[in-house]
Amino acid sequence: MAEPATLQQALYRFLHEETLDGHRRRVCQHLKACRTEALGGMQVQCEACGWEQPWYHGCRDRHCPQCQTRATRLWAERQQEALLPVRYFHLVFTLPHALNGWVQLHPEVLYRRLFQVTWDTLRRFGQDPRRLGGELGMTAVLHTWGQNLSQHVHLHCLIPGGALLADGHWKPSRGQTLFPVRALSRRFRGAMVAALRRAADDGVLHRVTRPGEIDAVLDRLMATEWVVYAKDCLDHTPTVVDYLARYTHRNAIRNARILDIDARKVAFRYTDYRDHHRPKVMRLEGEEFVRRFLLHILPKGLMRVRHYGFLANRCRRTKLPRIRSALNAPRPDTRDASEGRSEPATYPCPRCRVGRVCVLTVLRPRPNRTDIPEHRR
Template identity: 65%
Template sequence: MSEPATLQQALSRFLTPACLDRQRQRVCHHLLACRTEAMGGTVLQCTGCDHTQPHYFGCRDRHCPQCQGRAMHQWAERQQANILPVRYYHVVFTLPHRLNGWVQLHPEVIYRRLFQSAWQTLRAFGRNPKRLGGEMGMSAVLHTWGQTLSQHVHLHCLVPGGALGDDGGWRGARSPYLFPVRALSRHFRGHLVSALRQAAKAGELHRVTRPGDVDDQLNALMATEWVVYSKDCLEHTETVVRYLARYTRRIAISNARILAVDDHQVTLRVKDYRDRERPKPLVLAGEEFVRRFLLHILPKGLMRVRHYGFLANRCRRRRLAQIRHALAVAEATADADTAASDSAPTYTCPHCQQPTLRVIGTLSPRRSLPGRRDNHRTQRYRT
């Protein structure tokens, strides 16, 4: 049986680094070097059958499908620890596809305005005394792709269903949709279009150079209906947290979805949402696969996960304690940080299938071009 195809194989066959900007070159360099001799690593030996093998380090790049699994689970555990005993809502703010071109020209500007507009929309509805009349909280994760790797920019938000009033009391939401979705959609549309007009006047959209394009695009956006999805997740809040966690450290594609790679094309497994989410193969030309993958590499330093309101980092602990007190819920005494083990890691031996592999040495990183597998040489390791 042949080994499963990987993102590394696809990139190494079809990537042309010379035509990439510095950030994409940097990310692709990391992904191609991940878990190879270029990263260095350790030497493992089985204490039962004496089998010896190298274990190469990961690149830890936030775009890598092989890395950050532990960080992803830790993020989910932290969010679970902060879950309140209230109704939660899964809210999705979608950016219209008309703005996809601007996203590639000015990703920092568009993504920042998207986060701000989503939060200001929820905050305005929550502050309204006719609705909740208090301060809300929101955790938002940026998601930029669809099943076919096409550009589909949207925010997944986990929102506690209620608001903290100025008097310290909790005012819970009862609607299965939190707020009327049409009203949410129109407020979100108006706020984001206004924010983009301000950005254009401030010269932040300077790469949009076609005369009249800014006004034409924004006027067209105001003339169309936008979509905000909102639904309570009372019975599966933990599932939504795990769902969001998958997008905090990885992008676009996992190795498990890459079925095959040859000299001309890449075959993916996708869900056909028009056919009851049945998995189907999708064949893309190699260059097209790489082009679509590169659409989702984020600018350096851009925060993909953001928390707002009483879930903001600067006040989360104090505000959650205040809300739990208002709900008459005692604080949990368990500290998740003490759960970590100080014992040395163990690995399963592929030869005898026992968890008896131990580290006996280290491998220095090999300085070579990423993705090249020629001129292999035996590596020396230090014990």
Template identity: 65%
Template structure:
């Protein structure tokens, strides 16, 4: 599977969860592809309860080993874990056989975005920030939220990942060390040819590209040319600046 970490809610609260794209089958030891018997790889309710038990068991083992240093009150670990076990956990699973491209694009947006876009920030002054959000608990109604500047920064920084923590991880036959070999085996088992970019369509792209000075890849494109209103820094009046994007 491919898993994408998502940490924020619409109001910038800390809402840590994973979006996972899971294949509906597995590559067997015989080199063949074994598809799921239904649209779902696992029953949703069974998956929810298995995930709950697995995580609570891991927390209990960590507590026994003395690794939960912030929990100091006697009996607090058992009380919290027992409360977790009697709560129904939610694992939302849905097949995407007819909308695969849409789902992939949806997950791809999370690989680069963080917390909030500029379009949702309605107003900023010396003290407060006003933002727009969707209240999913109130029938997806759009509302406005006013936060003090310090509170806005605090919530935003909740979603800056620690150094070394990967936002996207690939597992199984999609893992980096075996992906190329395993995908070739799966395509052979399914009698599916590898899809390559259309050379004709790529050649017909009239937009010029420029090599990025940092990654040395041809990913820069001109999106506009800015002419200064007056000469600056000793530059001649006809000097023009170009803006790029990757």
């Protein structure tokens, strides 16, 4: 496994050789400073063997491959309160690659409409009296990457299998799929193309400047099949929330996948889903690796995890108790998780594995201003 500094070195070279917008530049500075003396930290020592080492703070940037483990755990603990004793379904809605250029020009427009159209599609299917005839709940998570760091915009939707009816009863889903995938994909395609046409008419897609491009691309997309994928359903187990958490805080790449970085290239592991899910190794030039990584930095303020229906933050406190009452199910016990968060953290010594480390002194941040090119200060 590559050391964290290797990715920071690649970012350092890219910062000095390429022109980035202010938001991406700030993200790069965060990643480069993560777990270094630039952010400060603690000098720790083992009480048993005397081993001593500085532990530096993380940047906590949501794009950082090193800082999402704790965020994933805390998110999972919070979501335990929303867990229902029902089957869960996992659906994936994918934007065609023909829209990748528009995503780079107008990321806020494309991402927000992807969320809106996906929920509207599922909400209408859930309200259809021929299917469930009630209100769905959904947690949607935006991913923008493929395993090889290419641009692959898709939305993971995790849905409890059933609907809350107007009279307060719960209607469970039937069968191995929540809704027919072919019908979902065609409804999703039509709604997304219509939403993009309205955005173009409103002047929102103003950076798409080639004459006739918008109509040509959207007409071509209406003539092709779009991808909506329904994964195997999940029965209710204590691991359901952990399953959700894997998607909510996943990044384009983790340090564990990086095998080697030399003076020119970066080697990393990936899974080739088109070749029977075979594990492979890809080697990219350092600048190309960083360029692909930067494709997946989200616009500032864009929420990549959203809740809808009876799982929406504004109504889950009232509707989840109604569903549990209809299912005759008790509320999940989350006292252990909350008590665990209140206890002070202690860590075993990574050297002797016997003693515990204690803090000797606090290390002040020591930012290196020479890391920022002069024209960007």
